[in-house]
Amino acid sequence: MNSHILVCDFDEDLISRLQNQNFVVRVESLDLIPHAIRVVQEKNHLHTFWLHTDVPLSDLPSHDLENTGAVPYYIEVRGLGNFQESIGKIRLLRSLNVMILIPEDAPGSYRDCKILSSLFVPCGIKFGSQNPAWDSLADLMSYFVYSKVPHAPIEPFHFVISNYDPQKRIDFNFIYFEDPSKFLHLDARGWIALSRKDLEREEFISTDLSQLDQIEDLPAYGQRLESWREFFLKPDGCAYCPGWRICLGKFEEGADKESGCKRFFSEWMDATEYYQVQKARSEVAHKTW
């Protein structure tokens, strides 16, 4: 039995070929969602809808948002856009089970995440390049971790600091459905890839959908899951960075690591440890009382 969650673009034929699977369904338009929900739930289970658009939040039709109900959503938009148009939608989003995902290269992405979080809308930054604006990213992370005022989660910071265990590996790509230990990506033919990027590059681990249950037995699968170990074979590589446990070498090709990714991930690591200490103190306090 396949324990992975399957990620695919909405395709009625593909989804109907499978049974009792958990799906992350990617759609390009909100008005497709009511129909897509019916199709997925006929024989399978819905994990999340992932609306991918190239427009800002202000340009999404309000009416379609109202019809989305309690289903979990990722809405990937290019920022807030016109704030006055967005504000009504922000009120609506607070009543939905939704996370707004903003690509880091969208104009004002970090600022918009902060606005959304402060208005209690869960949100996240989606990494793209190897050289994001590290200072803005660090500012956003600090806001999420250290701000004393209640606010909504900002991903992937929330995922990491809430689930961090010093004894285990944590991969924040989970947030983007890119962790191959949890997610598999399917194209319209049912060919299987270990990430969205692999899918786009047509680098499939299997071209046989019936192999889904045996995917973990394939050598390539095991190699991918253990590929992080290779960093330890490179002298002075990412594995020797203080931020390694969170980064896992994702920004290996980035420029100016010292003042860029190394500094940022070290700060994130400190913030995570700070959170762990606070959490432990709070648990002790609860036990005392």
Next chain:
Amino acid sequence: MANILLTQRCVRSCPYCFAKEHMSRSLSDDMLSWEDLIYLADLLEISGEKNVSLLGGEPTLHPDFVNFSLYLLERKISVTVFTSGVVAESTLREMSSAFQGVLPDGLHFICNLNDPDLSSPEEYEQIRSFLGEFGQRTVPSFNIYHLDFNLEFLFQYMNQYGLKRAIRFGLAHPIPGDKNQFVSIQDIKRVIERLLSYTPFFQRYRITLILDCGFPMCAFSDEQLGMLYRITGDNFRFGCGPAFDIGPDMMVWSCFPLSSYHKKSVYEFNSIQEIVNFYQERLRNIRVEVGGIYEACDNCQYREEGKCAGGCVAHLLSAFRNEERVRIEEIYL
């Protein structure tokens, strides 16, 4: 109450302006950023503050003025905007559309109105357009800086545009170390006489008076205090602070006349109360040196009881600048 300056830019050049010394030292293109606004909204929230004032310069000049206001309202913070009413047509249109559904309690304007003779015809038209659109949310404000001021135009505006039945009166104070037109200590009583000569109008139009800080209680006769009570009820005070201003550069100071006095970064404080306490302590130090603007302030029962602050400390600081430096050093900072 925290006053947040969205921008240092202004559209007017009022002769009494007590902000101009501060403005002249600041970068005119300084604009409050979104990130800093969020920080300040958090600071207000953590301090339990539910109200904020947006100032300038002219706050509507900030390109995100409407967005900032909506954001604060969304965070359940009531907004009072201090404006000249000289608002660009496009901004006014944007405001009309965006603020349409905002509850009256959430958003007010305090419109600082000068005698129309001081405004150019274009400015005058812009003010009329603003009042036409937002008159019902607006308390007119008038700064007194000379003795022969005239209030009749305010009554006309109130009737014409349905302004709120209250007028905020400010006394123009000196800027220590700079020149502006202000009401001298000797003239305060005459200003009050002139102001209360309009009592029949205040009563006829049922207008309450909001006295800004700096009016000393003893400048009013008992009869004038009684008249003030009849007009305004017991809702008047002769205090000083605890409002403070935060600039677009995130510097904080006590008030415009004292904008160079113990200026600090807002990041040095953890709450609004810390800022208030800090400046109250600084002002208290000044008043330990000199009780108030009159000699009698030193032993005044009403000052000791907190019923009167003893006038604006800007007068005192101005006086200190013209004497030997014999006082505690902190006074001169």
